[in-house]
Amino acid sequence: MRLAREYLRRPLGVIAAAFLVLVALAVIAAPLIAPYDQLRMDLGHSLALPSAKHWLGTDRLGRDVLSRLLWGGRVSLGGLAEALSVAFAIGVVAGLIAGYVGRGVDNAISRTTEVLMATPGIVVLLMVYGISNNNAHLGMITLGVLCSPSITRVTRAAARAVSQEVYISSAEVLGMGRLRIVFDHVLPNIWGPIIVSTAVLGAVILGIQGGLNYINLGVNPPAASWGGMVSDGQRVLAQQPWLIVPSGLLLTLVIMALMLTADGLRDATASNRSRPARAQAAAARKPSAQAGAGQADASAALSVRGLSVSFSGLEVVRNVSFDVRDGRTLGIVGESGCGKSVTASAALDQLGPGSRIDGEVVFGGVDLNHAPRRVRARTRGAGIAYVSQDPMVALDPCFTVESQLGELIGRHERLRGSRRRARALELLRQVGLPNPADTAARYPHQLSGGMAQRVSIACALAGRPRVLIADEPTTALDVTIQGEILDLLRTLQGETGLAIVLITHDLGVVADLCDRVAVMYAGEIVEIADVESIFDRPAHPYTRGLIDSNPIASKRGSPLPSIPGAVPSPANWPIGCHFGERCRFRTPQCSAGPVPLAPVADASPHQARCIRVGELDLASAGQERRS
Amino acid sequence: MNFLGTLASRTLGSLALLIVVPTITFFIQGLSPSNVVKGLLGLDATPAQIADLNHRLGLDQPLMLRYARWLANAATGDLGTSYTNHQSVQQILAPRLSVSLSLILGALAVFTIAGVVVGVMSATQGRVVGRVLDVVSTIGVAAPNFWLAVILIALFGVALPIFPATGYVFFSDSPRLWLLSLVLPVVALAFAGITAVAKQTRDQMMLAIHSPWARTLRANGASEVSIVYKHALRNAAAPVITIAGTIFVGALSGSVVIENIFVLPGLGSQSLASALQADLPVVQGIAVYFTIIVVVVNVVIDIAAAILNPKVR
Ligand SMILES: Nc1ncnc2c1ncn2[C@@H]1O[C@H](COP(=O)(O)OP(=O)(O)OP(=O)(O)O)[C@@H](O)[C@H]1O
Ligand code: SF4
Ligand SMILES: [Mg+2]
Numbered sequence: 001m002r003l004a005r006e007y008l009r010r011p012l013g014v015i016a017a018a019f020l021v022l023v024a025l026a027v028i029a030a031p032l033i034a035p036y037d038q039l040r041m042d043l044g045h046s047l048a049l050p051s052a053k054h055w056l057g058t059d060r061l062g063r064d065v066l067s068r069l070l071w072g073g074r075v076s077l078g079g080l081a082e083a084l085s086v087a088f089a090i091g092v093v094a095g096l097i098a099g100y101v102g103r104g105v106d107n108a109i110s111r112t113t114e115v116l117m118a119t120p121g122i123v124v125l126l127m128v129y130g131i132s133n134n135n136a137h138l139g140m141i142t143l144g145v146l147c148s149p150s151i152t153r154v155t156r157a158a159a160r161a162v163s164q165e166v167y168i169s170s171a172e173v174l175g176m177g178r179l180r181i182v183f184d185h186v187l188p189n190i191w192g193p194i195i196v197s198t199a200v201l202g203a204v205i206l207g208i209q210g211g212l213n214y215i216n217l218g219v220n221p222p223a224a225s226w227g228g229m230v231s232d233g234q235r236v237l238a239q240q241p242w243l244i245v246p247s248g249l250l251l252t253l254v255i256m257a258l259m260l261t262a263d264g265l266r267d268a269t270a271s272n273r274s275r276p277a278r279a280q281a282a283a284a285r286k287p288s289a290q291a292g293a294g295q296a297d298a299s300a301a302l303s304v305r306g307l308s309v310s311f312s313g314l315e316v317v318r319n320v321s322f323d324v325r326d327g328r329t330l331g332i333v334g335e336s337g338c339g340k341s342v343t344a345s346a347a348l349d350q351l352g353p354g355s356r357i358d359g360e361v362v363f364g365g366v367d368l369n370h371a372p373r374r375v376r377a378r379t380r381g382a383g384i385a386y387v388s389q390d391p392m393v394a395l396d397p398c399f400t401v402e403s404q405l406g407e408l409i410g411r412h413e414r415l416r417g418s419r420r421r422a423r424a425l426e427l428l429r430q431v432g433l434p435n436p437a438d439t440a441a442r443y444p445h446q447l448s449g450g451m452a453q454r455v456s457i458a459c460a461l462a463g464r465p466r467v468l469i470a471d472e473p474t475t476a477l478d479v480t481i482q483g484e485i486l487d488l489l490r491t492l493q494g495e496t497g498l499a500i501v502l503i504t505h506d507l508g509v510v511a512d513l514c515d516r517v518a519v520m521y522a523g524e525i526v527e528i529a530d531v532e533s534i535f536d537r538p539a540h541p542y543t544r545g546l547i548d549s550n551p552i553a554s555k556r557g558s559p560l561p562s563i564p565g566a567v568p569s570p571a572n573w574p575i576g577c578h579f580g581e582r583c584r585f586r587t588p589q590c591s592a593g594p595v596p597l598a599p600v601a602d603a604s605p606h607q608a609r610c611i612r613v614g615e616l617d618l619a620s621a622g623q624e625r626r627s
Numbered sequence: 628m629n630f631l632g633t634l635a636s637r638t639l640g641s642l643a644l645l646i647v648v649p650t651i652t653f654f655i656q657g658l659s660p661s662n663v664v665k666g667l668l669g670l671d672a673t674p675a676q677i678a679d680l681n682h683r684l685g686l687d688q689p690l691m692l693r694y695a696r697w698l699a700n701a702a703t704g705d706l707g708t709s710y711t712n713h714q715s716v717q718q719i720l721a722p723r724l725s726v727s728l729s730l731i732l733g734a735l736a737v738f739t740i741a742g743v744v745v746g747v748m749s750a751t752q753g754r755v756v757g758r759v760l761d762v763v764s765t766i767g768v769a770a771p772n773f774w775l776a777v778i779l780i781a782l783f784g785v786a787l788p789i790f791p792a793t794g795y796v797f798f799s800d801s802p803r804l805w806l807l808s809l810v811l812p813v814v815a816l817a818f819a820g821i822t823a824v825a826k827q828t829r830d831q832m833m834l835a836i837h838s839p840w841a842r843t844l845r846a847n848g849a850s851e852v853s854i855v856y857k858h859a860l861r862n863a864a865a866p867v868i869t870i871a872g873t874i875f876v877g878a879l880s881g882s883v884v885i886e887n888i889f890v891l892p893g894l895g896s897q898s899l900a901s902a903l904q905a906d907l908p909v910v911q912g913i914a915v916y917f918t919i920i921v922v923v924v925n926v927v928i929d930i931a932a933a934i935l936n937p938k939v940r
Contacts, residue, residue, distance in 0.1 A: 462847065
């Protein structure tokens with residue numbers, strides 16, 4: 001029982017469950033442990049406060065409150081058990097039918113569930129109590145029926161999810177009966193959510209039942225119930241306010257314990273399902289020294305120096321430096337998870353709490369990483385702007401294009417009214433939208449991917465930025481649209497002299513658009529050079545591998561070679577060369593210690609992070625391998 | 628899907644409720660006529676008396692026939708006659724409607740507004756405020772509304788008599804006293820809903836604040852104030868309103884208990900009295916009233932949610 005073990009790790013949940021068991025036992029044992037008969041009156045000792053003789057005092061007829069609490073619990077918890085079993089039985093069966101067994105009736109069951117949820121249940125309950133002379137059992141059964149939708153829904157959803165799993169379809173293929181599959185494969189996998197929702201429902205039912213008992217539905221005084229005892233107490237509120245406390249508080253505590261138990265169960269099932277890797281704990285590295293970062297380039301539009309980023313102590317980007325000049329484009333390439341987006345976010349000041357940024361992000365002569373909040377805020381959009389990967393989620397779905405673009409224009413240029421609108425239309429025209437007025441009036445979901453990305457670019461241009469950081473701006477688009485967007489970026493750069501940082505997986509895009517390229521691997525820049533040098537004379541084995549695995553570089557028809565292995569996650573970076581594990585040229589030396597980023601020749605702007613740079617001739621390595 | 632189409636299908640769904648719920652209660656009513664008559668006559672009624680009353684109330688006729696007749700009458704606005712005092716159900720219930728509406732619409736307003744305020748606070752204030760609100764809301768949800776009501780009476784009706792402990796004043800008699808007499812019942816009824824609305828508001832706002840579009844807006848210069856109070860709040864609106872509708876149905880049921888606690892002369896207190904006296908035509912009439920209220924509120928909420936959702940508009 002992994003679930004049980006997980007649950008026991010949660011002290012609050014354990015205390016709550018223990019409390020529930022204790023209350024249930026006490027209530028069951030009421031005939032044995034109740035100090036008095038629940039109905040025994042003692043008018044001489046009415047309305048007494050707690051004492052040694054009456055631990056919780058006495059009520060207006062001198063009856064012992066503790067005894068009535070214990071006996072009343074039999075009504076309350078007994079009713080809860082009735083209602084909950086009915087809701088559970090109906091909910092699980094209907095949910096399984098809807099979710100797995102009979103998909104044909106799924107629709108009918110879902111409709112019924114919806115109607116039941118919109119039904120003001122009290123009128124049904126009142127009618128049942130009305131025809132049955134206030135029968136408690138019928139009332140609780142009805143309540144169970146009325147409450148069953150919450151369990152039906154949860155069961156249905158869970159059964160649906162499970163029925164899509166491979167082991168179910170293979171059991172079906174093997175000719176196993178549906179009912180057998182339900183008991184052997186479906187139910188064992190969905191108990192978690194069902195039990196959680198049952199516990200939550202238990203809390204809800206107890207509250208409703210207490211209210212019904214309070215107004216004398218489902219109880220026949222003088223027999224005690226928790227709800228009825230609050231009502232008794234209210235009658236003598238002015239003389240003895242204490243009497244509303246014991247039963248109401250106990251009921252509240254039981255309800256709260258049920259909810260905490262449900263919370264605990266929910267957490268336990270969640271962590272039972274997906275146990276997070278524990279590797280992270282091992283990696284409390286200290287941020288590396290910013291060796292070789294050098295001075296910021298004064299002529300660059302954006303100059304990043306020795307940038308390192310950690311999330312809760314785990315370094316994911318290390319000692320990254322690059323420059324972009326006005327009117328130029330720097331490409332950042334690398335496989336997934338190498339830290340490209342984190343680097344961009346750090347430059348954009350868009351990393352949330354829990355992150356730590358070391359190093360400098362110099363814009364307009366100011367290190368933004370150490371600048372006051374006001375300066376950083378002023379730079380956003382007006383100095384450095386951003387275009388994101390997926391245009392379909394890059395715009396607020398609830399506002400029109402004009403409204404969002406207008407907000408940014410208003411912010412940057414303090415324009416209002418018709419002048420703001422004119423500027424918005426001008427921007428939309430500038431990004432090549434043929435009918436700006438029409439586009440401006442649309443909501444994001446009314447735009448195609450290409451249009452949405454143009455609008456995103458217009459938003460980025462609203463502050464007339466000097467630097468544009470585009471994180472895979474074409475990845476989510478159709479191939480034909482990709483080219484258009486890249487052309488647009490090129491045109492805009494020609495018109496406005498933008499400096500562009502372009503993050504991409506696609507070396508074709510790099511070759512097409514970039515002047516300089518930084519290759520990232522496992523959090524570090526492993527090679528940085530002019531675009532010609534990267535393609536003609538790659539100096540790092542990883543760059544070579546990237547070029548070989550890219551469609552444009554390989555011969556038509558021959559299978560695409562890919563680099564074997566995977567990028568190590570930040571928690572598993574080796575001490576030596578990060579690429580070592582996947583490198584064909586590795587020597588023992590490579591793993592000995594950190595490898596510095598060094599010029600391939602004296603004072604060359606072409607730098608690589610490989611100790612064998614001088615020895616390897618990678619200009620033709622790929623071709624050799626392929627032939 | 629277009630706006631009117633969506634709205635029409637949702638409205639039809641709500642209207643179906645108008646048939647379904649009274650039908651269910653009517654057939655429950657027909658399940659056990661002998662009990663009903665016993666309830667009316669008392670336990671020591673003779674079989675002859677029972678048969679006579681059964682006949683006089685028409686309970687000896689087939690259930691389907693009674694249902695058809697009731698339905699035809701209800702369609703013309705005639706909900707039948709009370710078993711106990713021979714007034715028409717309409718006469719009994721109509722004057723009570725305004726009381727119940729004051730209570731439940733007041734609760735709807737309070738839990739929606741307060742829930743949104745609390746939700747925004749816990750989305751924007753740091754972790755500490757969030758934790759405090761979590762704890763308060765756990766207690767708030769756990770304390771059943773009737774106990775909360777009695778505690779409110781004890782505190783603000785008896786110990787510090789700021790509000791009347793029980794009773795109701797009609798708006799037409801004194802708007803001020805009307806308001807005062809509603810404060811405690813509305814708060815007691817709304818309390819649990821505040822928590823649910825707050826949670827939904829917070830979850831939806833957090834989703835929006837951390838969404839890719841918020842990040843894009845932020846990186847391009849939009850202010851945090853605008854992202855939280857304009858964009859995130861606007862995105863949260865439709866789901867929050869929808870959940871308010873769900874909570875409303877529960878609150879309507881709760882109003883029966885609350886009206887009895889505070890001795891409000893509304894539909895809820897009448898329904899209890901009628902149910903305990905087995906005055907079933909009145910209970911059946913209340914089923915109709917309550918269902919109409921649910922349907923109207925549902926339709927209004929559907930319209931609001933549709934207007935707020937640009938994908939439907
Ligand atoms: N908020 C975060 N908290 C913790 N770790 C993070 C966070 N964001 C990113 N990471 C980790 O940082 C590393 C780099 O992620 P990043 O998103 O920068 O990769 P990428 O190069 O942009 O990849 P892709 O090409 O898939 O976009 C990954 O290992 C990722 O798990
Ligand atoms: S340092 Fe060694 S392991 Fe790393 S890339 Fe160079 S040759 Fe390969
Ligand atoms: Mg990325």
